[in-house]
Each structure stands twice: as C-alpha cells, then as structure tokens.
Amino acid sequence: MNPSIHFTLSFSEPQAHYVEVEMHIKSFTSLDYLDLKMPVWAPGSYLIREYPKNVERFSASSTEGKELKTYKTSKNTWRVTHNGDDIIVKYAVYAFENSVRTSHIDHSHAFLSPVGIFMFVNEHLHLPCDISVHMPSHWNKISTGLEPGKDLHTYHADNFDILYDSPLEIGNQDTWSFEVDGVPHEFAMVGIADYDREQISRDVSKIIAEENRIWGSNPNQHYTFITHNYQSAHGGLEHLNSTVLAASRYTYSQPNTYKGYLSLVAHEYFHLWNVKRLRPKALGPFDYEQENYTTGLWIMEGFTAYYDNLIVRRCGFYEEREYLQQLAIDFNTVYNRPGYELQSAAMSSFDTWIKQYRPDENSHNTSISYYNKGAMLAVALDLKIIAETQGERRLDDVIKAAYEQFYLIENRGFEEDEFRLLAEQVSGVDLQEIFQAAHSLEELDYNKYFNAVGYRLIDHNANQHTPTLGIKIVHSDSKTIIKQVDRNSGAWKGGLNVEDELIAINGHRIDPQNKAFDYILAQAKVGDTVSILIARDGLVHTLEIPVLLSDKKAFSIEVIPDADTRATELGKIWLSL
Known part of the structure; x- marks a missing residue:
C-alpha cells in the first residue's frame, strides 16, 4: 500500500488565533522514525520567516492510541519514533499576522498560508495529500485553488509543492464567479469594503483577456482571487492558480486608487506565467528549508512590474499621461536612492534574502529594488526591440517564446544567458548591453531608447540649485x-x-x-x-x-514635440490600446 497523508484542520479557539492540525500518516512501514518538517519561507516572498516558531503542543500516537516518542532535531524538524504503525500527529499553530504571506485567524475568519501550517515527511514532498476542514458553525465558505475532494470541505493536492502554493480563506467572505476565455475565476472579498462586483468582474476580465493574449494560452482550469480589505494596505503574493491581495477598504471608490488595485491584479495574475511557470532554475523545485538564490528576479519581478501598469494602459484604464507618470515612478525611486551606485539589479535579486524584506535606516544608501530597476530594464528592452524591428516585434514576443520553450516544451528553469539568447533569436536584435547592465553599476542612457519611439525622460531638477x-x-x-x-x-x-x-x-x-x-x-x-x-x-x-x-531627481516621461514621423508611429505601437 502506498504511503498517504491526510490533514484535518479544526478551530476550537479561533478568537485566540489558533488552528489545530491533525496529520494522519499511513503506510511508512519500513522506517524506524519519521522526520516531519515545516518550511521556513514562502515562495514568492524571499525571506526566511521561521514559520515553525508558531507551532506548539506537538504530539504523536499510533492509530490505536499508543503515545509515540517525539523530539526536535532542528528548528523546523520534529522526529517521531516509529514501529511500523500508522501515525497520528497533532499540533497547533498560532496565527495572528496580517500579511499576504502569513496566516491570520480570528473570530471572523482564517487565512491559512500553507507553508506555515502543514508539515511534510522528509524527502517525501512528492506525496499526494488530502485536507479536511472542520469549520466553526458561524463560518460557511472556503476559497482556495486546491482541487475539491469527494466530501464537503475536503481538498486534494497531488504533491506538497501544490499544497504549499494553495492558500485557504475560510470564513464568510463575499464570493462570486465569472469566466474568461473558458476559465472560471472566483473572487473572494474579505472584510468590509465598498466595491461593485460587476465593475470588478468586467474590469478584471479585460486584464485577464489581455494577459492571455500576451502569453498565448491560460494554463489553469480555474483561478481564485482572495482580497483582504484593511484600513490601509497594498500588496500581493502570487500562487500557481490563485493570488492573495491586500487593499484598503477605501480603494474602490476613488479612480486613482482603484486603478492601482487593477495594476496589483494585473501584476499578480501575470505571475501565473512569469515566475510560477517561466522561471530561473533556482526557483523550483524549491528547497523549503533554506535560501534559494538567483540573480534573475529582475526578470521575474521587474518584467512583471513593467507589464502591470502597461496592461492597465492597454485595457484603457490609464490615459497615456497617467501611464507615463506611473512608469516615471520607477526611475525616480531608483535614482533617488544613493544605493543605485552600489547595487546592480542582479545583485539586488541575489541579496533579496537579506535586504529586500529587511530594510533598515541605511537601506536606501546601500540597495535598490529589483522591481523598479527591473522595470526600467524591461522598458529599455521593449523599446529597443520595437525600434529596431520597426514595430514588428516587441518584448511580448520574447516572453511568450520563452514560456513556450522553457516551460511548455522543456518544462525546466532557465539560465539568464539562455533567456538572453532566446530573446535575441526571437527579436533579431542585439540585447547584450541591456542584459549586461542588469549586472553592472554602469547606467544605461535610457533616452536612447525613449527617443527612438518619440518620447524623452526629463529630470526637472537638472538645472535646479537646491x-x-x-x-x-x-x-x-x-x-x-x-x-x-x-x-x-x-x-x-x-x-x-x-x-x-x-x-x-x-x-x-x-x-x-x-x-x-x-x-x-x-x-x-x-x-x-x-x-x-x-x-x-x-x-x-x-x-x-x-x-x-541636492542631487534629488524629478523625472517625467513626455512626448517629444518635434519627433520624426517614424518615431511617433513606433510610440503609438508601444502605448497602443
């Protein structure tokens, strides 16, 4: 009989922020002991977060009720003695941190980030598992990307990588569904907020359709959006067929903030291709117990940060002026941090584990964000390809080809040089200087790329003496x-x-x-x-x-009034609806 794992979740004290986990482990008959481990970080959020610190009341017994000896061998490893019987492990997890990457439980709901809830048997991440949820009587809904099981409130994951990539929202969230290109999408709104279901469905559908067009196909059978509404919040975390978003409850009533929410949706949805499937070699399969280093986050997050607002523009939500203002923010953010002279986009990617999510009072002097700098490099690539192919190719063609080659055909992660070579093959353009700039402190002349399509990057502080x-x-x-x-x-x-x-x-x-x-x-x-x-x-x-x-910059991106006709035509291609 093949080994199997079944989890049961219970909430006897949700007001105290606890979930009780029962883990039924069957048919590991050949081992004298089992090592159970909990991840220490969440994919997509590159910081060791020490999830095991929230585990308590760990115990194990045979299915006949015989208590088994347990002890810890490391910060995230619990060893259970084993005599061939099936095992029932019980533990509780304290969860009271509001973020898209950590679990939060109170009287009203439970948001479970799986990496901090479910343990795995060492060296058996490949095993399938089932989950049963016993909800308090005053909760009535579960929203998740997991596949439903045979019984009510049961779910199945083919392996632990899928389980760890499938958060659960349990409570009384407002849910509704809509379909785009044959794929059903569920929206789950958590908390009080003034939003219009029909407007969100209509607007998000446009974003999904545009992203499907860019990538050529949608890899999911279904997709779940979970939004947590707070007094003040903004952020998101991507998953294989779902995302968790954080927004202010006042976001939806103001045009500017609502467009920002749509950009967040576009960003996280874009990740279901870029990162979750098209990825550097280091980003999967994951080692959940230590850092997974890559210099390629400037491609994964930077390209996504470039496309999020661009997609909102293509869908007609941003006027051209508004979009250019959003793009200029990336240049202002990078060049107003003295750290841009010390850290490249690639090194920012590599050092994300110690810098990006642990800023201190000196961080702006020593580092930049691969989100902003990656977006700057992405627009340079897009404009160079558009200009040198006379509008016949653009960055869209590169990422679609990379997705098809590295994921659909070869099903593997890529090296950066491979990505560059494929980009040059698809576009027919020499892109080496831009890829080299990602690893260098030498700055590109970005106006070379903007000018070629009829725009210019202007620093309004250039002649100021402040x-x-x-x-x-x-x-x-x-x-x-x-x-x-x-x-x-x-x-x-x-x-x-x-x-x-x-x-x-x-x-x-x-x-x-x-x-x-x-x-x-x-x-x-x-x-x-x-x-x-x-x-x-x-x-x-x-x-x-x-x-x-003062050396502070104040960049804007503007149309060149006397640009030649060809450049103007290329600019229209760049920002076309």
Missing part, C-alpha cells in the same frame, strides 16, 4: 527626529545620525511645522555651514553641518 542637508525627519511627541541620512550629504559628512533629535538650527528652535528649519535652509547657500543642536542618547551636542547641493 541646498539640502540630506535628511528626512518626522515629528513625534513634540520632538523632531531624524529618520534617514543620505550618503555623502552634508548630514552624512557632518555626523548627524538617524534617531538624533533636532533641537535648534542656527540658534532657532525647531518647531513641529518646520518653519525655522525651512527658513534657515531657504536663506542658506550651497557651501554654507549651519549649526545644529541635537540630543543623542540623552546628551546634547552641537554639530556644524555643511549645506550641499
């Missing part, structure tokens, strides 16, 4: 506190620190409205020195801080 100290401040409990110091700024050179309290500047008391601070800087010239009184760790100091020229 004096600055290079700090960001916040006001808290009548105190003015430094929260950021820019590399090589006057504050940096003069010794101001994050968490210093600003008391006075040139003898003027700092006030919560920044009147004195703004007045002194307005009078100062580049090269002057200002005297700043601070409190640091309870001691008062006076520091002389040089006033330097």
Whole structure:
C-alpha cells in the first residue's frame, strides 16, 4: 500500500488565533522514525520567516492510541519514533499576522498560508495529500485553488509543492464567479469594503483577456482571487492558480486608487506565467528549508512590474499621461536612492534574502529594488526591440517564446544567458548591453531608447540649485527626529545620525511645522555651514553641518514635440490600446 497523508484542520479557539492540525500518516512501514518538517519561507516572498516558531503542543500516537516518542532535531524538524504503525500527529499553530504571506485567524475568519501550517515527511514532498476542514458553525465558505475532494470541505493536492502554493480563506467572505476565455475565476472579498462586483468582474476580465493574449494560452482550469480589505494596505503574493491581495477598504471608490488595485491584479495574475511557470532554475523545485538564490528576479519581478501598469494602459484604464507618470515612478525611486551606485539589479535579486524584506535606516544608501530597476530594464528592452524591428516585434514576443520553450516544451528553469539568447533569436536584435547592465553599476542612457519611439525622460531638477542637508525627519511627541541620512550629504559628512533629535538650527528652535528649519535652509547657500543642536542618547551636542547641493531627481516621461514621423508611429505601437 502506498504511503498517504491526510490533514484535518479544526478551530476550537479561533478568537485566540489558533488552528489545530491533525496529520494522519499511513503506510511508512519500513522506517524506524519519521522526520516531519515545516518550511521556513514562502515562495514568492524571499525571506526566511521561521514559520515553525508558531507551532506548539506537538504530539504523536499510533492509530490505536499508543503515545509515540517525539523530539526536535532542528528548528523546523520534529522526529517521531516509529514501529511500523500508522501515525497520528497533532499540533497547533498560532496565527495572528496580517500579511499576504502569513496566516491570520480570528473570530471572523482564517487565512491559512500553507507553508506555515502543514508539515511534510522528509524527502517525501512528492506525496499526494488530502485536507479536511472542520469549520466553526458561524463560518460557511472556503476559497482556495486546491482541487475539491469527494466530501464537503475536503481538498486534494497531488504533491506538497501544490499544497504549499494553495492558500485557504475560510470564513464568510463575499464570493462570486465569472469566466474568461473558458476559465472560471472566483473572487473572494474579505472584510468590509465598498466595491461593485460587476465593475470588478468586467474590469478584471479585460486584464485577464489581455494577459492571455500576451502569453498565448491560460494554463489553469480555474483561478481564485482572495482580497483582504484593511484600513490601509497594498500588496500581493502570487500562487500557481490563485493570488492573495491586500487593499484598503477605501480603494474602490476613488479612480486613482482603484486603478492601482487593477495594476496589483494585473501584476499578480501575470505571475501565473512569469515566475510560477517561466522561471530561473533556482526557483523550483524549491528547497523549503533554506535560501534559494538567483540573480534573475529582475526578470521575474521587474518584467512583471513593467507589464502591470502597461496592461492597465492597454485595457484603457490609464490615459497615456497617467501611464507615463506611473512608469516615471520607477526611475525616480531608483535614482533617488544613493544605493543605485552600489547595487546592480542582479545583485539586488541575489541579496533579496537579506535586504529586500529587511530594510533598515541605511537601506536606501546601500540597495535598490529589483522591481523598479527591473522595470526600467524591461522598458529599455521593449523599446529597443520595437525600434529596431520597426514595430514588428516587441518584448511580448520574447516572453511568450520563452514560456513556450522553457516551460511548455522543456518544462525546466532557465539560465539568464539562455533567456538572453532566446530573446535575441526571437527579436533579431542585439540585447547584450541591456542584459549586461542588469549586472553592472554602469547606467544605461535610457533616452536612447525613449527617443527612438518619440518620447524623452526629463529630470526637472537638472538645472535646479537646491541646498539640502540630506535628511528626512518626522515629528513625534513634540520632538523632531531624524529618520534617514543620505550618503555623502552634508548630514552624512557632518555626523548627524538617524534617531538624533533636532533641537535648534542656527540658534532657532525647531518647531513641529518646520518653519525655522525651512527658513534657515531657504536663506542658506550651497557651501554654507549651519549649526545644529541635537540630543543623542540623552546628551546634547552641537554639530556644524555643511549645506550641499541636492542631487534629488524629478523625472517625467513626455512626448517629444518635434519627433520624426517614424518615431511617433513606433510610440503609438508601444502605448497602443
């Protein structure tokens, strides 16, 4: 008889944020012990999150009720002695963290991120498993990408990779369905929010149809959108045939924020091809116990970050001006972080495990995001291909061909050089300088690409001579506190620190409205020195801080008024609806 695993989930104390898990393990008769493991990170969110820290009351017994000896051998491994009998393992998981990648349980619902709930038998990730959910009487719905089982509230996964990629929302969420290109889609709205079902269905259907067109086919039999509505939130995490989104409950009533929500939908849905199937070799099969390193996240997340707003534009939700404003944000975000001179897009990808999800007060000085920089590189690739093929090819053709070659035909991950060679083969364009730029600190001349299609990237601060100290401040409990110091700024050179309290500047008391601070800087010239009184760790100091020229950028992307006809035509192809 083949080994099998069945999980039963119960919620006797949802108000205390617990789920009780019973794991029935059958037919592992040849082993003296079993090692049960829990993942320590979630695919798509590249940080060791230590999910096992929430496990408690672990015990094991035979099906006849005989208690079995258990002990831990590592932070995420529980060893169960075994005499050939079937085993029943029981444990509870505390879940009270609101995010798209962590579980949250309260009286109203349970959102379960599977990597932090379900254990696997060591070296047996390939095994199928079944899940039964025993809901509290006041809950009535389950939304998940898992396949339904034979009985009510039961589900099946062909292996643990699928289980770990299939979150569950359990409670009283508002659900409805619609179909796009023959594939049913379920929407599950969690929490109070003022939204229009018909509008969301209509608008999201346009996005799905456009993405299906780009990729050529949809790999799913069904798809589930789970949205958690909070007072203030924005984010998402992709899964194989579902996504979990976080949004403000006020998002849907304002055009700008609603378009941002549609962009989030476009981003996470795009991932069902780009990342979940088309992927670097390092991103699957996964090692759930340690970091999985790749320099290719600038392609996976960066390309997706480029396409999300572009798809919203193609669907007609963004006017051209609005789309260009969104694209310019990526350039402003990267070039207003001193870290762009120290970290490439590829290294940002590789170091995501220690930098992207663990920012500190100095992160902007040492790092960039592969989302923003990857989007910049993606637009360069798209525009170069459009320009040099006279509009016959574009980045769409590259990613579709890569999906077909590496996933549909060869069913494997790719190396970056393979991706570049395929891109050049499909487009007929030499793309090496852009791919090399992803691994370099040398910046591309992006206007070379924008100008070729009738647009230009303009820094409106280029001719400004704005004096600055290079700090960001916040006001808290009548105190003015430094929260950021820019590399090589006057504050940096003069010794101001994050968490210093600003008391006075040139003898003027700092006030919560920044009147004195703004007045002194307005009078100062580049090269002057200002005297700043601070409190640091309870001691008062006076520091002389040089006033330097601000290097902050203010980019916009605009039409070139006198662009030649051909460039203008190519620009229309780029931003066509």
